[in-house]
Amino acid sequence: MESKGRGAGFDPPNRFEALRYEPDPEDALDPEDGQPAPRTVFLRDPSRSIIATNQSPDVGFDASINPYRGCEHGCIYCYARPTHEYLGFSAGLDFETRILVKERAPELLRSELAAPRWKPQVIAISGVTDAYQPVERRLGLTRRCLEVLLEFRNPVSIITKNRLVARDADLLAGLAGFGAASVTVSVTTLDAALARAMEPRASRPELRLEAIARLVEARVPVGVLVAPIVPGLTDHEMPAILEAARGAGASFAGFVVLRLPHAVKELFAEWLARHFAERRSKVLNRVCAVRGGRLYDSRFATRQRGEGPFAEQIARLFEVSRRRAGLAPRGPKLSSDGFLRPGGSSQQLALL
Numbered sequence: 078m079e080s081k082g083r084g085a086g087f088d089p090p091n092r093f094e095a096l097r098y099e100p101d102p103e104d105a106l107d108p109e110d111g112q113p114a115p116r117t118v119f120l121r122d123p124s125r126s127i128i129a130t131n132q133s134p135d136v137g138f139d140a141s142i143n144p145y146r147g148c149e150h151g152c153i154y155c156y157a158r159p160t161h162e163y164l165g166f167s168a169g170l171d172f173e174t175r176i177l178v179k180e181r182a183p184e185l186l187r188s189e190l191a192a193p194r195w196k197p198q199v200i201a202i203s204g205v206t207d208a209y210q211p212v213e214r215r216l217g218l219t220r221r222c223l224e225v226l227l228e229f230r231n232p233v234s235i236i237t238k239n240r241l242v243a244r245d246a247d248l249l250a251g252l253a254g255f256g257a258a259s260v261t262v263s264v265t266t267l268d269a270a271l272a273r274a275m276e277p278r279a280s281r282p283e284l285r286l287e288a289i290a291r292l293v294e295a296r297v298p299v300g301v302l303v304a305p306i307v308p309g310l311t312d313h314e315m316p317a318i319l320e321a322a323r324g325a326g327a328s329f330a331g332f333v334v335l336r337l338p339h340a341v342k343e344l345f346a347e348w349l350a351r352h353f354a355e356r357r358s359k360v361l362n363r364v365c366a367v368r369g370g371r372l373y374d375s376r377f378a379t380r381q382r383g384e385g386p387f388a389e390q391i392a393r394l395f396e397v398s399r400r401r402a403g404l405a406p407r408g409p410k411l412s413s414d415g416f417l418r419p420g421g422s423s424q425q426l427a428l429l
Contacts, residue, residue, distance in 0.1 A: 086348065117149055140199070233257065263304050349361070366388075
């Protein structure tokens, strides 16, 4: 069943829960047209810390912050969907309609950066769910976290698919002045209709390109992430996406092949049946072709790019297109030399 303005069409069972809640369909119908339209519910997140660390060799950062859990963008392919199961929710509609808000994120961040145990390093924003999802426009938690990072001059790397990031160009420019900020804008497709179906509440492709241009104008280093590349559906768009991003001022680029962990496999297959029934088998077969015959392979070093002839073809096309567009293979190395605890001296001065 398709839900109005949502990516997922249903709530698959939580792999950690024995019981499953079945809502009354009549409770979630839009009064205007009678179509399913579950409302978004925002819940307080009681977290007492905000900086998360990881040891994954597949990501380019060790520390990250996420002001929100769950994401109203509703991207059907989102690899973060299964994280909602840890909270007792479903990876389906629950992930995009039950959003946990870390109201104390800025205060927690300031406390953790001020602690002597904090070793200045790059903090990634949106390592899991998008910190610029729609509610950020009203709550401003991500902006307030950036204010704290600027106060400490702690380097930050942002990835998002929402044009709202350009709102914070002033703070990002301030950090960029210390060599301590970069932004990567994720672009999956340039086809507005496909984007609307696949990423229903994320910014339209042209608005993401506009955000790149606005950040570049503010002298913030910006790149593009072609992600996820959906074999058999969006892989042919790589050259056009990279050219468009370069035209907007992007200076570096990367890519990630579609990942379908846990319940995302079921959700994505059902989405294909609703929107691209005639291509469903082709897309799923192509996904299996880059995942060793399965829909997902969780092994480090392969889960981001896949393997096999078709994965190699994707990588070659990306590399040729990246070079042709004049984009660097990675963003600038960010510096923590300017890190400054309030009332103290910067890292740089401390070395003199």
